[in-house]
Amino acid sequence: xxxxxxxxxxxxxxxxxxxEITSLIDGYVAGSVPDxxxxxxxxxxxxxxxxxxxxxxxxxxxxxxxxxxxxxKSVRFVVxxxxxxxxxxxxxxxxxxxxxxxxxxxxxxxxxxxxxxxxTLDKLExxxxxxxxxxxxxxxxxxxxxxxxxxxQTGQICPADKKLYALRxxxxxxxxLPLICASIMSKKIAEGISFLTLDVKYGAGAFMKTTQQAEExxxxxxxxxxxxxxxxxxxxxxxxxxxxxxxxxxLEIKECVEIMKGASNQPEFYNETAELSIELAAMMISLxxxxxxxxxxxxxxxxxxxGRAYEVFEKxxxxxxxxxxxxxxxxxxxxxxxxxxxxxxxxxxxxxGYAAINLGAGRxxxxxxxxxxxxxxxxxxxxxxxxxGEPIFRIYCDEANKIHLAESRxxxxxxxxxxxxxxxxxxxxxxxx
Amino acid sequence: xxxxxxxxxxxxxxxxxxxEITSLIDGYVAGSVPDxxxxxxxxxxxxxxxxxxxxxxxxxxxxxxxxxxxxxKSVRFVVxxxxxxxxxxxxxxxxxxxxxxxxxxxxxxxxxxxxxxxxTLDKLExxxxxxxxxxxxxxxxxxxxxxxxxxxQTGQICPADKKLYALRxxxxxxxxLPLICASIMSKKIAEGISFLTLDVKYGAGAFMKTTQQAEExxxxxxxxxxxxxxxxxxxxxxxxxxxxxxxxxxLEIKECVEIMKGASNQPEFYNETAELSIELAAMMISLxxxxxxxxxxxxxxxxxxxGRAYEVFEKxxxxxxxxxxxxxxxxxxxxxxxxxxxxxxxxxxxxxGYAAINLGAGRxxxxxxxxxxxxxxxxxxxxxxxxxGEPIFRIYCDEANKIHLAESRxxxxxxxxxxxxxxxxxxxxxxxx
Numbered sequence: 001x002x003x004x005x006x007x008x009x010x011x012x013x014x015x016x017x018x019x020e021i022t023s024l025i026d027g028y029v030a031g032s033v034p035d036x037x038x039x040x041x042x043x044x045x046x047x048x049x050x051x052x053x054x055x056x057x058x059x060x061x062x063x064x065x066x067x068x069x070x071x072x073k074s075v076r077f078v079v080x081x082x083x084x085x086x087x088x089x090x091x092x093x094x095x096x097x098x099x100x101x102x103x104x105x106x107x108x109x110x111x112x113x114x115x116x117x118x119x120t121l122d123k124l125e126x127x128x129x130x131x132x133x134x135x136x137x138x139x140x141x142x143x144x145x146x147x148x149x150x151x152x153q154t155g156q157i158c159p160a161d162k163k164l165y166a167l168r169x170x171x172x173x174x175x176x177l178p179l180i181c182a183s184i185m186s187k188k189i190a191e192g193i194s195f196l197t198l199d200v201k202y203g204a205g206a207f208m209k210t211t212q213q214a215e216e217x218x219x220x221x222x223x224x225x226x227x228x229x230x231x232x233x234x235x236x237x238x239x240x241x242x243x244x245x246x247x248x249x250x251l252e253i254k255e256c257v258e259i260m261k262g263a264s265n266q267p268e269f270y271n272e273t274a275e276l277s278i279e280l281a282a283m284m285i286s287l288x289x290x291x292x293x294x295x296x297x298x299x300x301x302x303x304x305x306x307g308r309a310y311e312v313f314e315k316x317x318x319x320x321x322x323x324x325x326x327x328x329x330x331x332x333x334x335x336x337x338x339x340x341x342x343x344x345x346x347x348x349x350x351x352x353g354y355a356a357i358n359l360g361a362g363r364x365x366x367x368x369x370x371x372x373x374x375x376x377x378x379x380x381x382x383x384x385x386x387x388x389g390e391p392i393f394r395i396y397c398d399e400a401n402k403i404h405l406a407e408s409r410x411x412x413x414x415x416x417x418x419x420x421x422x423x424x425x426x427x428x429x430x431x432x433x
Numbered sequence: 434x435x436x437x438x439x440x441x442x443x444x445x446x447x448x449x450x451x452x453e454i455t456s457l458i459d460g461y462v463a464g465s466v467p468d469x470x471x472x473x474x475x476x477x478x479x480x481x482x483x484x485x486x487x488x489x490x491x492x493x494x495x496x497x498x499x500x501x502x503x504x505x506k507s508v509r510f511v512v513x514x515x516x517x518x519x520x521x522x523x524x525x526x527x528x529x530x531x532x533x534x535x536x537x538x539x540x541x542x543x544x545x546x547x548x549x550x551x552x553t554l555d556k557l558e559x560x561x562x563x564x565x566x567x568x569x570x571x572x573x574x575x576x577x578x579x580x581x582x583x584x585x586q587t588g589q590i591c592p593a594d595k596k597l598y599a600l601r602x603x604x605x606x607x608x609x610l611p612l613i614c615a616s617i618m619s620k621k622i623a624e625g626i627s628f629l630t631l632d633v634k635y636g637a638g639a640f641m642k643t644t645q646q647a648e649e650x651x652x653x654x655x656x657x658x659x660x661x662x663x664x665x666x667x668x669x670x671x672x673x674x675x676x677x678x679x680x681x682x683x684l685e686i687k688e689c690v691e692i693m694k695g696a697s698n699q700p701e702f703y704n705e706t707a708e709l710s711i712e713l714a715a716m717m718i719s720l721x722x723x724x725x726x727x728x729x730x731x732x733x734x735x736x737x738x739x740g741r742a743y744e745v746f747e748k749x750x751x752x753x754x755x756x757x758x759x760x761x762x763x764x765x766x767x768x769x770x771x772x773x774x775x776x777x778x779x780x781x782x783x784x785x786g787y788a789a790i791n792l793g794a795g796r797x798x799x800x801x802x803x804x805x806x807x808x809x810x811x812x813x814x815x816x817x818x819x820x821x822g823e824p825i826f827r828i829y830c831d832e833a834n835k836i837h838l839a840e841s842r843x844x845x846x847x848x849x850x851x852x853x854x855x856x857x858x859x860x861x862x863x864x865x866x
Contacts, residue, residue, distance in 0.1 A: 008605035011479065035469035040604035043476035046444065171473035172441035 003027065003037045010044040021057035029065045029160045035167055042164070042173035050178035056227050058178070062186035065160035069107060069140055069192035076147075077288030078105045079195040081280055082188055084217065085117035087205040087349035087356075088242035088378070092120045093256040094277035094304070097312040099284045100147030101303040106284075107143040107191045111153045113362050116205070116353025118249070121152050126249035126372035130322030140192075148316045157190045177220050185224040195287040196225055196232045197280055202428070203240035205349015211236055211428055218431050233283050233432035237276060238425060241347040241382050244273030248361040248375015250327045251396060257324065260310035269378065272426060278304060279427055286433070293433055330373040330398045335391035336407055342416035344384045344392070351413035352376060358406040359397045373398065376410065382424040386416075436460065436470045443477040454490035462498045462593045468600055475597070475606035483611035489660045491611070495619035498593035502540060502573050502625035509580075510721030511538045512628040514713055515621055517650065518550035520638040520782035520789075521675035521811070523685040525553045527693060527710035527737070530745040532717045533580025534736040539717075540576040540624045544586045546795050549638070549786025551682070554585050555795075559682035559805035563755035573625075581749045591619045610653050618657040628720040629658055629665045630713055635861070636673035638782015644669055644861055651864055666716050666865035670709060671858060674780040674815050677706030681794040681808015683760045684829060690757065693743035702811065705859060711737060712860055719866070726866055763806040763831045768824035769840055775849035777817045777825070784846035785809060791839040792830045806831065809843065815857040819849075 006020055016024075024041065027033035050058065071078045079099060083089055096106040110132070113119035124130050132152035134142070142149035155162055161183050168174045188196055198221055201207075202214035218234040225232035246255045259274050278300045286296035303309045317324055356362045360371030377394040386392055393410050395403050439453050449457075457474065460466035483491065504511045512532060516522055529539040543565070546552030557563050565585035567575070575582035588595055594616050601607045621629055631654055634640075635647035651667040658665035679688045692707050711733045719729035736742045750757055789795045793804030810827040819825055826843050828836055 004603050004605045011476070011605050035467070036472040036600060037604055039469040040472040040476045040606060043440075043444070043473045043480075044605075047476075047480045167469060170437050171470055172437045172444050172477075173473060 003033050007037060007041045007044060010041060010048060013048050015051050016054050018053060018057040021054055022061045025058065025061035025065065025160050029163065038164065039167055039171040039173065042168055042171065042176065042179060045179060046173050046176040052227060055178050055182060055224060058182045059186045059189065059224055059228055062158050062160040062182060063190045066158050066190065067136055067156045068190045069136055071105065071107070071140070071144070071192045076103055076105050077195060078107065078193045079197070079284045079288045080106055080108055080188055080191055080193045081197045081199060081284060082184060083199040084201050084207060086201045086239040086243060087117065087353045088244050088247045088252065089118065089201070089239075090123060090244065090252040090256050090273060091199070091277040091280055093123065093253065093313070094260060094273070094309065095281035095284065096148050097260065097309040097316070098277065098281035098300050098303045099288075100312045101308040102281075102285050102299050104147060104285065104288050105143050106148045107139060107151070107193065108148065109151045109153050109157065109187060109191055112366065114366060115364065116350045116357070116362070118247070118252070118362060120150070122370055122372070123249045123252050124150055124322070126253055126327060127317060127322040127324055128326035130317060131320050134320075142316075142319060146312065146316050146319060148312060150316070150320065153187070158186045161186050177217065180217070181220045181224045185221060185228065189225070189228050189230055193230060195284065196230050197283040197287065198222070198232060198234040199276075199280055200234055200236050201239040202236060203238050203349070204346070205242060205353065206239035215429070215431070222432055231287055233287055233430065235280060235283060235427055236429040236431065237427050239349055240424060242349050242352055242378055243276065245269040246375055246377055247352060247356050248359070248396065249370065249372040250329050251375040251377065253327055254329065257310075260304065260307070260313055262305070262307065269381070274304070276426060283430070283433070328373045330375075330396040332396070332398045332400060334395045334403050334407065336393040336395065336410050338386040338388055338390045338392045339411065340388050340416060342386065342418055343420050344380045344382055344386065344414060345417035345421040346415040347378070347382060348413040351409055355406040355409040355413065358409060359395065359402050360399065371397070371399070376406075383421055385420075436466050440470060440474045440477060443474060443481060446481050448484050449487050451486060451490040454487055455494045458491065458494035458498065458593050462596065471597065472600055472604040472606065475601055475604065475609065475612060478612060479606050479609040485660060488611050488615060488657055491615045492619045492622065492657055492661055495591050495593040495615060496623045499591050499623065500569055500589045501623045502569055504538065504540070504573070504577070504625045509536055509538050510628060511540065511626045512630070512717045512721045513539055513541055513621055513624055513626045514630045514632060514717060515617060516632040517634050517640060519634045519672040519676060520550065520786045521677050521680045521685065522551065522634070523556060523677065523689055523706060524632065524710040524713055526556065526686065526689040526746070527706070527742065528714035528717065529581050530693065530742040530749065531710065531714035531733050531736045532721075533745045534741040535714070535718050535732050537580060537718065537721050538576050539581045540572060540584070540626065541581065542584045542586050542590060542620060542624055545799065547799060548797065549783045549790070549795070551680070551685070551789075551795060553583070555803055555805070556682045556685050557583055557755070559686055559760060560750060560755040560757060561759035563750060564753050567753075575749075575752060579745065579749050579752060581745060583749070583753065586620065590623045594619050610650065613650070614653045614657045618654060618661065622658070622661050622663055626663060628717065629663050630716040630720065631655070631665060631667040632709075632713055633667055633669050634672040635669060636671050636782065637779070638675060638786065639672035648862070648864070655865055664720055666720055666863065668713060668716060668860055669862040669864065670860050672782050673857060675782050675785055675811055676709065678702040679808060679810055680785060680789050681792070681829065682803065682805040683762050684808040684810065686760055687762065690743075693737065693740070693746055695738070695740065702814070707737070709859060716863070716866070761806045763829040765829070765831045765833060767828045767836050767840065769826040769828065769843050771819040771821055771823045771825045772844065773821050773849060775819065775851055776853050777813045777815055777819065777847060778850035778854040779848040780811070780815060781846040784842055788839040788842040788846065791842060792828065792835050793832065804830075804832070809839075816854055818853070
């Protein structure tokens with residue numbers, strides 16, 4: 001069958017077989033299907049979607065395009081978490097040690113940040129010495145030994161996805177639900193997990209702006225997981241404001257370490273990160289152990305509060321060569337002051353994300369360099385009462401010339417109201433519980 | 434503006450500006466817009482269509498991608514004809530000399546046949562010596578001097594269309610009305626014509642199977658012509674059976690020459706070709722002279738019957754180096770016999786076209802060679818009464834081994850009925866008259 005006949009079928013809403021999808025993806029990876037045919041196919045998928053059979057075939061052929069981690073069946077469950085991305089979203093650094101401390105194994109493949117959202121890989125790289133790019137054998141060995149290992153996403157896992165994603169990015173075919181789902185889920189399934197907890201975010205700082213869109217994505221992702229043998233549950237959570245206290249790589253590591261070590265000089269700001277980390281860890285434990293969420297929450301809370309999670313984290317970072325004592329945070333700071341009296345009514349996370357990029361803490365292109373030491377501290381949250389001239393954010397950046405642009409962007413991101421706004425709800429809904 | 438933003442707009446039904454379409458096409462020709470972006474754009478156009486502004490910008494930028502012929506304004510009108518393609522469709526060879534004999538100028542750019550339909554360029558090349566690939570200056574000079582010149586389609590005219598068409602062919606984006614219209618009309622407009630007559634065909638031997646589809650295409654083509662300053666009229670004509678007596682390159686030249694010279698040993702078969710040629714020529718004259726169709730028909734008929742059209746044809750072919758006396762027709766023939774008594778109820782032109790390809794008279798790929806001497810003679814038409822064993826088609830082919838496959842395909846193409854079928858109507862409708 002000619003590839004153009006296959007594109008035509010998708011264009012004309014005629015279902016493709018598993019063999020047809022497989023030959024398309026295999027040919028694309030091998031180079032016999034050129035980019036221009038794949039991009040036309042992706043656009044046809046944007047318009048006409050994919051059937052269950054097509055989606056499963058797509059995920060399987062993307063997995064088969066690379067290596068796949070396999071874990072021995074045992075009582076120690078293998079689980080991961082995926083977040084759709086947000087600002088200050090650092091829960092992976094806390095929940096993974098919690099789950100490992102509770103007996104699970106977390107083979108966590110981490111990606112870089114792009115656009116306004118951060119990436120776990122960049123955060124880990126702000127710990128000097130940390131080796132993120134391991135062989136799959138080493139990754140598997142460490143996960144088995146320590147209950148957790150972080151791995152930088154490379155071409156070993158799902159190279160078809162890497163190639164297809166780069167193409168979609170430049171052909172306006174990113175926003176296709178089946179393609180998004182296949183891209184996310186193929187990489188997770190290839191890690192060899194049996195269980196997956198999704199943190200699907202909505203709000204000003206998320207890709208999905210409404211809870212409805214977030215739920216739609218969540219259901220589609222869960223469906224792909226289930227049809228490929230992975231049990232999935234989901235939390236729909238708010239990104240209506242940045243998560244927790246810090247935005248920026250080393251600053252977020254500092255926040256996580258302080259939460260895991262039990263420090264709490266301004267607990268109201270740390271509580272949010274701790275709450276979501278515990279909740280997601282509990283969802284992972286509940287899946288892996290088959291226990292109810294209340295029991296799992298108690299176990300997760302105990303693992304965090306007792307310091308056991310931090311013990312795991314220290315061991316894992318140290319095993320990966322990292323030196324937590326060497327983290328560098330920018331010495332130069334600048335406070336952003338409230339322009340008037342009032343309550344903080346909204347904080348646009350996307351704008352804060354771009355302010356972080358201005359400071360060098362994020363990137364617009366995958367090849368942009370990053371300043372791990374810079375970032376933003378949130379001194380206020382939605383609902384905070386402020387007086388004119390009071391510090392509301394603190395900028396950390398040793399390159400003073402970058403501060404001005406970030407400062408004006410931060411001020412643009414905050415909206416004030418006279419009356420107290422409705423309480424901000426962090427965890428909107430559970431699915432698959 | 435990034436090209437992916439532009440693709441996204443089309444994908445999301447946001448109108449593009451003239452500048453945006455122009456930069457897309459210019460970039461595509463220059464090579465800065467890669468094939469994979471253009472194919473995604475073409476697929477988005479397949480789904481979402483194009484606005485009037487977009488279509489006009491597309492046509493103009495395709496024209497501007499190459500050279501453009503310009504004719505001096507004068508009383509001698511400049512007109513061309515375009516047919517959507519059929520079997521035995523040889524009218525260009527007769528109507529152009531008629532129009533030239535009536536005072537018009539016809540700068541006719543001719544394409545090769547592909548798939549089941551033939552092309553004027555191949556027919557002309559069956560006349561030994563004919564030089565079809567001229568410079569645009571020579572083309573223009575000859576058109577002015579003789580009232581007619583034939584030019585093979587090359588990369589000088591609308592190279593953007595050439596590149597885009599090749600891409601659409603392998604990305605399942607051919608069947609898009611705005612892209613089809615732009616492809617056809619840009620080349621015609623670039624010839625420097627003021628007037629255009631369209632012969633839009635429907636039926637088993639045409640791309641458009643119903644009169645409704647043919648009319649839809651005709652209206653879309655006419656719209657593009659009018660918005661680019663070319664006055665257009667259209668005949669919707671039948672391709673429910675092959676046109677006239679012969680299918681095949683040299684055989685069709687023979688038919689045209691005999692019609693123009695006044696030969697008529699079996700007039701009922703020549704009448705059809707003559708009738709449509711006169712009608713289309715009359716439509717061209719009516720446009721060019723602004724006279725009514727009845728007057729124009731009288732002029733066209735007189736030009737043909739008086740032999741003046743043939744004089745022009747001879748001069749033009751001779752001026753282009755062709756030697757009409759050297760035409761070679763296959764010596765080896767084989768009659769296809771009626772398998773039963775009855776009336777001919779239907780002749781599937783598409784099947785006959787593929788039979789002609791089997792004989793070497795057509796091609797499946799643009800690079801396939803052609804045997805100009807081979808073809809098929811139609812001894813019956815819809816409505817003909819035949820007896821079992823009577824010859825109904827005659828195959829011409831010097832490569833005897835090719836005959837068998839063609840013969841069985843021809844037999845498959847014919848349907849017989851006991852009662853006389855309804856009369857076949859050649860000219861279904863006029864538009865823009």
